[in-house]
Amino acid sequence: MMRKVVDFLVIGSGIAGLSYALKVADHGKVCIITKAKADETATKYAQGGIAAVMYTPDTYEKHIRDTINAGDDLSNPDIVRIAITESTERVKELVDWGVDFDKKKSGRYDLHKEGGHSEFRVLHHKDKTGAEIERALLDKIKSHPNIEILENHFTVDIITQHHLGIDVNRRTEGITCYGAYVLNPDTREIHTILSRITLLATGGAGMVYGNTTNPEIATGDGIAMVYRAKGAVENMEFIQFHPTTLYDPDEKPSFLITEALRGFGGILKTKEGYEFMHKYDSRGSLAPRDIVARAIDNEMKISGDDFVCLDCRHLDRNELIKHFPTIYAKCLSIGIDITRDMIPVVPGAHYICGGIKVDEFARSSILHLYATGECASTGLHGANRLASNSLLESAVFSHRAALDSKEKFRNIKLREDIPEWNAEGMILNEEMVLITQSLKEVQSIMTSYVGIVRSNLRLQRALERLAIIYRETEDLYNKSILTVKLCELRNIIMVGYLIIKMAMARKESRGLHYSIDYPHPKKDDHIPTGGNGLSDY
Ligand code: FAD
Numbered sequence: 001m002m003r004k005v006v007d008f009l010v011i012g013s014g015i016a017g018l019s020y021a022l023k024v025a026d027h028g029k030v031c032i033i034t035k036a037k038a039d040e041t042a043t044k045y046a047q048g049g050i051a052a053v054m055y056t057p058d059t060y061e062k063h064i065r066d067t068i069n070a071g072d073d074l075s076n077p078d079i080v081r082i083a084i085t086e087s088t089e090r091v092k093e094l095v096d097w098g099v100d101f102d103k104k105k106s107g108r109y110d111l112h113k114e115g116g117h118s119e120f121r122v123l124h125h126k127d128k129t130g131a132e133i134e135r136a137l138l139d140k141i142k143s144h145p146n147i148e149i150l151e152n153h154f155t156v157d158i159i160t161q162h163h164l165g166i167d168v169n170r171r172t173e174g175i176t177c178y179g180a181y182v183l184n185p186d187t188r189e190i191h192t193i194l195s196r197i198t199l200l201a202t203g204g205a206g207m208v209y210g211n212t213t214n215p216e217i218a219t220g221d222g223i224a225m226v227y228r229a230k231g232a233v234e235n236m237e238f239i240q241f242h243p244t245t246l247y248d249p250d251e252k253p254s255f256l257i258t259e260a261l262r263g264f265g266g267i268l269k270t271k272e273g274y275e276f277m278h279k280y281d282s283r284g285s286l287a288p289r290d291i292v293a294r295a296i297d298n299e300m301k302i303s304g305d306d307f308v309c310l311d312c313r314h315l316d317r318n319e320l321i322k323h324f325p326t327i328y329a330k331c332l333s334i335g336i337d338i339t340r341d342m343i344p345v346v347p348g349a350h351y352i353c354g355g356i357k358v359d360e361f362a363r364s365s366i367l368h369l370y371a372t373g374e375c376a377s378t379g380l381h382g383a384n385r386l387a388s389n390s391l392l393e394s395a396v397f398s399h400r401a402a403l404d405s406k407e408k409f410r411n412i413k414l415r416e417d418i419p420e421w422n423a424e425g426m427i428l429n430e431e432m433v434l435i436t437q438s439l440k441e442v443q444s445i446m447t448s449y450v451g452i453v454r455s456n457l458r459l460q461r462a463l464e465r466l467a468i469i470y471r472e473t474e475d476l477y478n479k480s481i482l483t484v485k486l487c488e489l490r491n492i493i494m495v496g497y498l499i500i501k502m503a504m505a506r507k508e509s510r511g512l513h514y515s516i517d518y519p520h521p522k523k524d525d526h527i528p529t530g531g532n533g534l535s536d537y
C-alpha cells in the first residue's frame with residue numbers, strides 16, 4: 001500500500017482542480033488525483049464559453065442582474081458580486097496561461113450571447129472552448145516541478161476523525177479532513193494520501209440521469225464523499241437540463257448543441273417546422289434554459305414526438321461552419337447537414353447547481369477541506385445557472401481557495417496516525433450485472449420521476465424505489481473488494497437521494513425545480529437554502 005504525504009491534495013483535473021493547483025504549486029508539494037485520463041473532464045467538453053465583462057456597453061451591474069434573474073432570486077448577492085467583478089481578471093489570467101479566445105479582425109474578443117444574458121459577453125474558442133482551456137492548463141501543469149498527477153486513480157473517501165475511530169455526526173463541530181483514501185484499480189490497492197489541505201474539484205453528477213451531456217466521470221463523487229463525512233451539502237434539487245442535446249438514442253453521453261447556436265440565430269421548431277417558443281416566453285428561443293427545457297418537454301408531450309428541432313438553415317452557411325465547426329462535423333457524421341437540415345434535439349441533464357456548501361473562499365464545513373467547480377455550491381447560481389457562468393465560477397473560486405490555502409497551510413499539522421484502509425475479509429464480486437442493472441434502474445427512476453417536471457407523488461415514489469437499490473448496494477459494498485464502478489454506483493445513489501430529499505423539502509416551484517403541485521411560484525415565500533437538516537441513511 002502506498003502512503004504519500006503532500007501539502008495540497010487536489011481531487012479532479014478540470015478547470016477547478018488545475019487552476020487551483022497552478023496557484024498553490026509555487027508554495028508546496030501538490031498531488032492531483034484524477035479517476036480517468038487527465039483531460040477526461042466536463043471542462044474539456046464545454047462548448048459555449050466563459051462569461052465575463054470585457055467591454056462597454058456591458059457592465060458588472062448588468063452581468064450581476066442577469067445572474068440573479070436567472071437564479072430566480074435565490075443566488076447569494078455577495079457571492080454573485082464577487083464572481084462577476086473578478087471575472088475580467090480571471091479571464092486575463094487564462095489568456096496569460098495560454099488560452100486562445102477567438103478575436104475579431106479589430107483585435108477585440110469575439111463575444112457571444114447566450115440565453116438570459118442581456119449583453120454579448122461569452123468568450124469562446126470556436127465551439128470547443130473547454131478543450132482549449134483544458135489543453136492550456138494541462139500544458140502548464142505538466143511542466144511544473146512541484147505538481148504530480150496520478151491518472152486513473154479513484155478517490156473513495158476523504159479521511160476524517162471517523163477513520164480514527166472517533167464518532168462523528170452532523171452536529172459534530174470541528175470535523176477535519178486529513179487527506180483521502182485512493183483506489184488504484186489496476187492493483188486494487190487503496191492508498192493513504194495525507195495532506196495539509198485537500199481540494200475537492202470532482203465536477204458534476206449528470207450520470208444520475210439517463211440522458212446527459214456529462215462525461216462518464218460525472219458521478220457526483222465529491223458531493224457524496226462530503227455528505228458521508230457529515231459535511232454540509234445544499235441546493236441539490238436544482239438540476240439544469242440543457243434544452244438542446246443532439247437526439248441520437250444510440251449515443252451516450254449525449255452530444256451538446258451549444259446554446260450559442262441559438263444566440264447566433266438558430267430557432268427552435270417542431271418537427272413540422274412550427275416555431276413554438278413565443279407561446280412560452282417573449283425572449284423566444286433565447287429564454288433562460290429552465291423555461292426552454294420545460295417548453296420543449298411540453299411540446300414533446302403534446303405531439304408525442306421524441307424530439308423537437310433547431311433550425312439554422314436561414315443562417316449564413318460559411319459563418320455557421322466557421323463558428324460551429326465541431327457541431328457541423330458531428331451532425332454531418334450522422335447524416336445531418338446543419339446548413340440544409342433541421343437538427344433534432346431533446347433536453348438532457350447538464351449541470352448541478354447545488355453541491356458541497358462553501359463560503360466565499362471555497363471553504364467547506366469540514367476543516368482544511370475546500371471545494372470548487374461544479375461539485376461546490378457557492379451560492380452563485382441560486383435556483384438556476386446562467387449560461388457560461390460555470391467555468392467562470394470555477395476560475396474565481398479556485399483562485400480564492402488558493403489565496404486562503406497559501407496563507408494557512410504552513411500552520412496545519414499533518415496527522416501521522418491515520419490507519420491504512422481496512423479491506424480484511426472482503427471478496428471479489430464477479431457479477432458486474434449487479435452493478436450495471438442497478439445503475440440503469442437509478443437512472444430510469446431519476447429520469448421518470450425527478451426530471452424537468454416533478455410532483456410530490458413522483459418524488460415519493462422515486463424515494464421508495466431508490467431505498468431498495470440503496471440497501472442492496474450497501475450490502476454489496478460492505479462485503480466486496482472495491483471497484484470504481486461499485487463506488488460510483490454508491491455515490492450516484494447518494495446524490496439521487498439528496499436531489500429527491502431536497503426537492504421534497506422545497507414546497508414551491510422555483511427556478512429549475514418545477515412541481516405540478518406548486519404551479520404558481522410564490523416569490524416571497526422562500527425556504528432557506530442549506531442541506532444539513534436531512535436525515536442520514
Ligand atoms: P470537471 O471538469 O468535470 O472535472 C472533474 C474532475 O474530477 C475530473 O478530472 C474527474 O476525473 C475527477 N474526479 C471525479 N470524481 C473523482 C474521484 N472519485 N476520484 C478522482 N478523480 C475524480 N460551462 C460553462 O461555463 N460554459 C460552457 O460553455 C459549458 N459547456 C458545457 C458543455 C458540456 C457538454 C458540459 C458537460 C458542461 C458544460 N459546462 C459549461 C459546464 C462546465 O463545463 C462544468 O461545470 C465545468 O467544466 C466543471 O469543471 P470542474 O473542474 O468542476 O469539473
Ligand code: SIN
Pocket residue numbers: 046047048049257258259260351386387388389390
Ligand atoms: C452551451 O454551450 O450551451 C453550454 C453553456 C453552459 O453550459 O454554460
